[in-house]
Amino acid sequence: MKTKSKKEIIIETSKAYNSQNLSISEEGNCAYQSGVNKCAVGRCLLAKSKLFNPMRNFDPISIYDEDDEDSIDKEFKVEYRGHSPDFWVQLQGLHDTKANWDISGLTDKGHKHTKNLLETWGNK
Secondary structure (H helix, E strand, O other): OOOOOOOHHHHHHHHHHHOOOOEEEEOOOOOOOOOOOOOOOHEEEEEOOHHHHOOOOOEEEHHOOOOOOHHHHHHHHHHHHHHHHHHHHHHHHHHHHHHHOOEEEHHHHHHHHHHHHHHOOOOO
16 A cells, blocks of 8 residues: 555545544644544544553653654554654644634635645655
């Protein structure tokens, strides 16, 4: 299977959500979730990823080092592998910012956030 580019993942993520299907807890925290509503990182993880474990469900992706032997990369579906934790952190920021979403999808702020992500990561 072909690995998706960062640009493809950003665009896919920007189209995947609206204000009703974000993976945000009642307390306002993002969770990877293993059910229907997954966060930007969670929807790209293998079904049996350790991040779906309730003890790790709120771990920020930034705690994982790409050079660590316990690499986070193996937790992703094959088509989403090969991207740095920094990329995933910034993509997750799109999902986690409630002002980026309304019932129809991206708000004006969300479009700007997506554009910034594409400018930063779209050619890498």
